[in-house]
Amino acid sequence: LDVEVMEEARGRWDQLTKPLGSLGKLEEIGIRLAGIQGTVLPSVERRAVVVMCGDHGVTAEGVSAYPSAVTGLMMQNFSNGRAAVNVLARQMGADVHVVDIGSACEDDIPNIVREKVKPGTDNMAVGPAMTREEAVRALEVGMGFARKLSSEGVQVIALGEMGIGNTTPSSAIASVLTSHPLAELVGRGTGIEESVLPHKGHVIQRALEVNQPNPDDAVDVLAKVGGLEIAGLAGVVLGAASEGVAVLVDGVIAAAAALVAYRVEPKVGPYLFASHLSQEPAHRILLEAMELSPMLHLEMRLGEGTGAVLAMPLLQSATRLVQEMATFADLGL
């Protein structure tokens, strides 16, 4: 980040006609965007959401309320422009990019980018979800996609995902990378019954015991107990940060992906912006591990990037306020 420009931006915020610091997080966002873009007048007018899709072998253990086939059905829904994230992205002026990085769906669906590393992970409860090579390939897909968006002028990317079963690997990643006990990290995902929660916890426990992921090697964690869409999003974070593109983190899956990227390369930290606080318990813990504080408290748990897209106008507000507000000097003070 450009520290000098950030100082200049802070000085400008302090001259605007409002009590010092009274715009709270919007000021912090504006100053950070200034540092990212190297200008006191940053812009987030070019916005995109990347929805990485993948399936999960661990659904064989009965950890999800829906079957894997729903991942493909939802890709069709994205393709038709009628899922929640499409509606919100239209409202917020963001392009939607859906990437099949690892779904089990074999259909050729229009408007879906095909970058399939493999058709779903293996069951992490009995062995690694994928090989290290597969994880690295998925990371590279994400990095390449972020670089492509950057070359097209995109200034902020929201992290979205679709993958039946993917709160299970997200909680597993959170457990290894934050050292919090599983009991604090396992939630109901898309809506399993309260009574299934202990089973979901046992499955994750088994995956950790079978695979012994190394907490000091985030790529090892990603490969053994992660997911292809999670790896893809971690790659998007790495690629975006390297190109000076801001990243809006969504819910628990996107936050797990962001934390993997952050552990691989801590310099991505200042490029990350939290959006909402999900109902999934691991989410808050993952955000705290990156010192991120969510702006929206909407009790959502949908994924797809919906929470991140909802936060886009707030980033835009930060850029507009510094551009358009009068200064004290303008008022003759």
Place this chain on the structure above:
Amino acid sequence: LDVEVMEEARGRWDQLTKPLGSLGKLEEIGIRLAGIQGTVLPSVERRAVVVMCGDHGVTAEGVSAYPSAVTGLMMQNFSNGRAAVNVLARQMGADVHVVDIGSACEDDIPNIVREKVKPGTDNMAVGPAMTREEAVRALEVGMGFARKLSSEGVQVIALGEMGIGNTTPSSAIASVLTSHPLAELVGRGTGIEESVLPHKGHVIQRALEVNQPNPDDAVDVLAKVGGLEIAGLAGVVLGAASEGVAVLVDGVIAAAAALVAYRVEPKVGPYLFASHLSQEPAHRILLEAMELSPMLHLEMRLGEGTGAVLAMPLLQSATRLVQEMATFADLGL
């Protein structure tokens, strides 16, 4: 509210392609807007923010970081379209209406609606801020203004205000109407020093002892320890609710006004939507007294309606999701 339409709306949300309830507060907002407008497809395309302006005799006690003259300067800033609320309202597609209901400013500023009940309240630390008749007149100004906006097609009104010193009467109102101790309710407002806080608390304590406002008579509280802009906003709430217009509550001053209206007429409750959670400590307590839960956590403390305007896209999202998302039947499920 139309309970049948709300049931129908709930049924429709449950058919959308997402896990049940996974859009959290947006679903609750959508269902409530349906009940308010009497249609499963409500609209918030016509939006306005009303900024009521007033001055406060209690500033003579040294409770504010700025002199009363700043109220007039900010009215000029609103008139020029260059205050924070103007910038945000332009972004969010809302009209800004600034009403001088009680400022000490004698200038005739363009674009400001003149409905001055009197040029600032009296010092509540030595006697009532205003007479009951003046409070009722200010309430009527607000009610009339809300009805006028409704007749022009406005579907949601954000509550905004400007008035140097107005966190002091807001904390006083909160103290009387919620029975919480003053120590939990007094904050730094626009930015007084931490060391001035006890003095601000003593001044409020004195105002309560001198005036003995009756907690069971919200208009008495409003007159004795309130403000003209607070009364105006309470009137806006009463007028808006009576016309079936949704109201977005802003920070601590708007919340104090909303609670006055809620105590005068509890039926306004379902028309109220919380927007952000301010840094001012009384805000959370006032919102809880109306069972409102804020959506935005931005650590703001600016007023003007800025937080309420920032929440407008979220109401719009609720209406668009129910209009545009596919149902399970559309996906063949």
